[in-house]
Amino acid sequence: MIELKNISKTFHQGKQSFKALDNINLKLEQGDILGIIGFSGAGKSTLIRCVNLLEKPDTGQVIVNGKDLIPLRHAELANERKKIGMIFQHFNLLSSRTVFDNVALPLELDGVDKATIAGKVNSLLKTVGLQDKANEYPKNLSGGQKQRVAIARALANDPHLLLCDEATSALDPLTTQSILQLLRDINQQFRITILLITHEMEVVKAICNHVAVIDEGKLLVKGGLEELYSESSHPIIAQLLTEREMEVPVRLRDSLITKPAKNKFPLLEISFNKDLNVEQLLAYIHQENMIYKLYRVENGQPGVNGFGRAQLHIQTDEMQTEVLLGYLEKYGVKYKIKGYAG
Ligand SMILES: Nc1ncnc2c1ncn2[C@@H]1O[C@H](COP(=O)(O)OP(=O)(O)OP(=O)(O)O)[C@@H](O)[C@H]1O
Structure with a gap:
């Protein structure tokens, strides 16, 4: 179980300060797929980065399986972080490494032996449907394939939680659907909890069993999609619900x-x-x-x-x-x- 309790974060730039997160409380059970949706600048990235402490909250607790991550010392935190995978909008693959070596990286850093790495990487590439691309370099892959490599790499350390930071925002509609389907399969197959942020209602509808709306650093609603619809008189929620893809000319x-x-x-x-x-x-x-x-x-x-x-x-x-x-x-x-x- 993951619980964020009273999380706040203010950024300071020179004399100016900006409250990006304002007393956020959120809970996820193992196996949940929670979508956090909001418009640009709402605080989504800051919030998801607080979960693995890429961003350290000013106040509050990040409780993962009963343990608050914030007071942990470096080595202990590194251990907990290994169990939290993350994927990004622009994939963040290493261009000088092959697909196989990108997926192998977290295991190499963890000192795993070569034979175990080979077995694990090949099995992960099979899971994401890229077993025939093991020796390719990222530049020869499509966006969707790159995200599949990133997903395989994020799964290398058998995480219990996968953080997805706008993972489909750079992809075309069909590829988006196939990546969302893969995330759904992974959630079912490995019982991995997924926390994703998006600005697209379609993503939430396609994959999430829970949703939270964030605006100006505050959570407006959290619950099932029904809760979201029942609050549709709120202007921000109304906009999120009506924002559709623009029609093709x-x-x-x-x-x-x-x-x-x-x-x-x-x-x-x-x-x-x-x-x-x-x-x-x-x-x-x-x-x-x-x-x-x-x-x-x-x-x-x-x-x-x-x-x-x-x-x-x-x-x-x-x-x-x-x-x-x-x-x-x-x-x-x-x-x-x-x-x-x-
Ligand atoms: N390191 C930083 N220093 C100063 N301000 C920051 C920093 N990171 C984020 N912010 C500000 O905090 C607010 C929330 O940013 P955040 O990136 O979390 O929003 P977001 O909802 O993810 O937006 P987007 O969808 O555009 O990525 C924004 O106003 C942003 O300018």
């Missing part, structure tokens, strides 16, 4: 394919944040002489649901596309590849 609807291909370019759905808005992005695109078509723009309300969304069809070469995606990531802007079209 009619012109592209029939030609959109799910995988990259020659002369097909990604259609991006971009959710802006306080650090980058649509005008700034377009100024950058012009400055870099990138070819694009802007299909839809939705204006958000600053401080309520981020700074709007847009659908942008990038029609430039692969290298420039990578540069653009890197630019969005630099500003922490979330995007989704809806598919590819010419």
